[in-house]
Amino acid sequence: MIEIVDLHKSFNGQKVLNGVNLKISEKEIVTIMGISGCGKSVLIKHIIGLLMPDKGSILIEGVDITKIDIKELDKIRERLGVLFQGGALFDSLTVYGNIAFPLREKTKLSKSEIRDRVLDALEVVGLKGMGKKYPGELSGGMKKRVALARALITEPSLVLFDEPTTGLDPVIASSIHALIKATHEKYGYTGVIISHEVPKIFEITDKVAMLHNGTIVDVGTPEEIQNSTNPIVKQFITGSHEGPIEY
Amino acid sequence: MRTLIRIIGLWTLLQLRTIGHMFVFLINSFYFIFVPPFKIRLLLRQIRFFGNKSMLVILLTGSFTGMVLALQLFYILRKFGSEALLGPGIALSLIRELGPVLSALMVTGRAGSALAAEIGMMRISEQIDALSAMALNPLRYLIVPNIVAALIAFPLIVAIFDVIGIFGGYLVGVEILGISSGTYFSLMKDYVFMEDIMVGLYKSLSFGLIVSWICCYKGFYTGFGAEGVSKSTTEAVVLCSILILIWDYFLGAVLL
Structure with missing residues (x-):
């Protein structure tokens, strides 16, 4: 469904995405997590086609959206639903x-x-x-x-959720998660969720990808991610201020 | 010295790039004016926006401009014994010059600033991105209705300004300074020609384009957060005001 290949993006010389690689299968819900400012929203804006990469490609249903004109891009966008952060x-x-x-x-x-x-x-x-x-x-x-x-x-066949529960209390956040799960069962879309709501987000997602320093450092099922030996993933899930993640 | 030249060169290049970007924005917007589907409902809403937002300020500035003109022109004309020319003097000043310029400046401050801020807020709250994500062109939905609405609304606003100004002048010239009502209006008919009205029309159309273009552009490409919106709104008002006065001179020189 979606294949992100070696995606690079810089703003004013500052590297935000530094070779992102990620595959998302059809009807699967994938959560991309990472610390604030690590480039999650920039990545989602590339998938929508609102930003163009410096290098790399994004294939949606086999079409590289970085190499098509606006008319073809709009045809892909018509099959897309986006829940923006605000x-x-x-x-x-x-x-x-x-x-x-x-x-x-x-x-x-x-x-x-x-x-x-x-x-x-x-x-x-x-x-x-x-x-x-x-x-x-x-x-x-x-x-x-x-x-x-x-x-x-x-x-839509693909729905992108940019931090769907940020700024909400835990009860409302849970209800939004339940809604995503229920609507996914009803409509059967492919979902990409940008979130740092751990561990709650693990209940509704099929796969989790950890974005750090512009690259995907680990991918797996929620169980695999929770048992990951990667120190970055471990620190992020435990919420510890000590570890390899600099802030 | 070389550093100074380099700084001037870089600044010039940046300005040229911004101007080029602004013209590309305008040309792209113009393209969608003629390509269906047309957003008639949005257009009517924006005509109302320009008219409604600016009407009170236009009525106030129009009437007092006419009143001040009557006072000052009467003082000057009396020196030459030509008080009878007060009516045409006021009408020509308003129709050819003050009506289009002052009302454009007022609309910039009232509706133009609101427009830049509104589009800027839509940008920072991702509403413009939402339109793009729905495969809908933001220029068609946000910019084109405003440009067309300004082209329709500006001449009407200027016409109201002129009429109110002439009646403001009447109030001072006839009711206070004692010129006869017949002289005030009949000489106006003799001295004001269709070409004078056309000069005012051309000016109002071009000012409508300038205000909608600049305010939409500044809002559309606003910076980050509330500070970005505030900065782009201020820039829009300042740039519009300067361009209105510069363009007024050049258009005045050509159409004189």
Whole structure:
């Protein structure tokens, strides 16, 4: 489904990605974890095609998105759903308008079909009856739920979650994790989650990759990662301030 | 000395690159003006945004500009015994020069700054990235409606400014300074021609383009965080104000 090959990216001479290699299979949920500022969001922006690498390639369903024009890239983006870190909801639209937006703009569905799908999505994310509210009236957790509903409304085959639970309390964070798991079972998408919510994130992910100093230092199932002998992974999971990770 | 030349050279190259980038942004935006689907609802919303945001300030500045013009022109014209020319003097000053320039400066401060800040906030809160991720072109959704709306709204705003200014001048010239109402308006009809109105129209159209282009560009390529948005909003207002005055001179010289 996704293959990242030797990805390099620098900003003003500072190396952020330094040869990232990662394979993500179809219908699998992969979590990319790492300390703050290690380049996780930069990596996800490369997968969306918002950033172009200095070197390397990203293959989505066999197509190298670093070598195609914007029209072809948009065709790939149409099969993509993204939950941004802050939700990225449109302030001028209601909750209903935000969720309906991709359907109105990218499909030829009738008003009633759009209405049915949006109301269904609101129910799935536990926000029934909240359609008329504006993003400014919502709490952080509710915003993430709306953003999740918007990301899934077009039933994409690939969904990217950029820190879906950052800034939320543990109860709301757990509910978002449960939602990701439930929607994955319902829609069967391939998921990439950027997170540092250990160990909770291990409950919903099939594979975990540790990003450090611009490279993937370890990949494995949640069990393998939790038993990893890699000192960087060990320090990250235990949350110890002593170890090879410099901060 | 060589270091100084190098610094000047690097600065010049940077400025040239920024100007080039701004023109590429404008040309790309213009392309989407003519390529469907057209976002009519967004366009109407932005016309309302420019008009609604600026109307009160336009009414106030327009009326007081006309009143001040009446006072000053009456003082000058009285020296030559030509007080009767007060009406056409006010009308020509407003229509050809002060109406387009002052209303463009006012709209820049009121709606232009809000526009740069709004687009800047959309950038830092990843709303623009969200549009791209949905395979929707942000220029079509955010920039084109603003440029077209400004091209439609600016001439209307300037027309309102001119009319209010003329009536402000009437209030002072006729009601306070004692010029006859008939003289004020009838001589205006004799001295103000269609080409004067067209000069005002060309100016308002070009100022509309300048304000929407610069404010959208600065917001679209804002820096990081609240500080970045604040900086780009200030830059947008300052650059628009300077460009309006410079362009006004050149256009005035050509159209005189």
